[in-house]
Amino acid sequence: MRTGVFGGTFDPPHIGHLAIALEVGHRLHLDRMLLVVANDPWQKTSRHAVTEADVRLHLVELAVEGLDAVFASDIEIRRGGESYSADTLVQLHSEDPDDELFLLVGSDAAAGLDTWKRPDEVMALATTVVIDRGGRQGGRPPAGWRHIVVDVPALDISSSDIRARFADGRPVEALVPSAVVAEVRRLGLYGSGR
Numbered sequence: 001m002r003t004g005v006f007g008g009t010f011d012p013p014h015i016g017h018l019a020i021a022l023e024v025g026h027r028l029h030l031d032r033m034l035l036v037v038a039n040d041p042w043q044k045t046s047r048h049a050v051t052e053a054d055v056r057l058h059l060v061e062l063a064v065e066g067l068d069a070v071f072a073s074d075i076e077i078r079r080g081g082e083s084y085s086a087d088t089l090v091q092l093h094s095e096d097p098d099d100e101l102f103l104l105v106g107s108d109a110a111a112g113l114d115t116w117k118r119p120d121e122v123m124a125l126a127t128t129v130v131i132d133r134g135g136r137q138g139g140r141p142p143a144g145w146r147h148i149v150v151d152v153p154a155l156d157i158s159s160s161d162i163r164a165r166f167a168d169g170r171p172v173e174a175l176v177p178s179a180v181v182a183e184v185r186r187l188g189l190y191g192s193g194r
Contacts, residue, residue, distance in 0.1 A: 001096065004033035005126065006104040007076070007085060009041040009159065011051050012184060013063040014176045016157040021070050023152040024104060024129055034073040034092075035060050038083035051189060053077045062179040086118035089125040101126035102148075107138020114142045167191035 006021055017035065025033045037057045041050060050056075053076075060072040075091060076083040089101060103126040105113070110130045113119055122128075128147040132138055134154020141147045157175055165172045167190055172181055185192050 001031045001099045002029065002102065003092065003096075003099045004028070004030045004102045004104060004129070005036055005085075005088065005092065006033060007036040007038060007083070007088065009038050009050060010035065010056050010060050010063075011159050012056070012162060012176060012180055012189070013060045014157050014159060014162055014180075015174075016155045018063060018067065018070070018177070019155055020104065020131055020152050021064075022067065024102075024131070024150050025069060027150050028102060028129065028148065030102065031069065033070045034075075035064060035070065036073045036076055036088055039076040039080060040082045055187070055189070059180050059183060062183055063177045065177075065179060084117045086116070086121045086125075089122060093125050102129050103127070104129045104131060106130075107132050107140070107149075109139070110141045110147070111139035113145060163190040 004024055008017065010017060021033045021035060037053060037060055039053045057072055057074050057077055064070045064072055075088055079087060079091065085103060089103065092099065092101060103122065105128055107130050113122065113128065116122060123145055128141055128145050130140060130147055130149045132149055132151045135151060136154065162172055162175055166184060184190060
């Protein structure tokens with residue numbers, strides 16, 4: 001089985017995330033794409049508050065509803081602690097040793113892969129998929145990294161902007177799946193009120 005591993009905070013998930021998952025899945029003929037919700041995205045929690053992991057997982061489950069071969073994954077939440085790609089890939093490999101793993105990374109992060117925790121394991125367990133947006137070429141992995149570059153549609157959407165839009169009442173309906181919008185408002189997340 002060919003499995004895409006797309007990790008993130010997903011706070012909240014939006015159509016940019018889904019566009020990447022679907023485009024990469026299609027282009028690489030993947031059997032499944034896992035949106036792996038970080039338990040503790042330590043790079044972000046050190047800078048600002050992050051919504052609880054189980055709530056973010058629930059929002060991702062709502063976002064992928066009805067999408068073929070795209071699934072929310074709680075692998076990092078079940079493991080607990082800080083979230084590292086090396087741990088996730090080791091666990092996925094141990095669960096299904098015959099799976100071919102493809103780790104999605106933004107071109108902005110690709111050049112720094114050698115600085116990740118246990119980069120040799122990441123390199124050995126997965127083919128890195130570097131995401132370029134709208135024909136804009138970004139960074140590439142250091143020498144020795146097996147990688148594929150996939151250009152996806154350029155959608156200028158960020159979770160931080162969407163959180164701000166919820167907070168000040170600007171429209172989000174074209175940027176976030178409708179089930180996610182409804183649940184964010186029901187839960188009063190991001191200052192959206194109930």
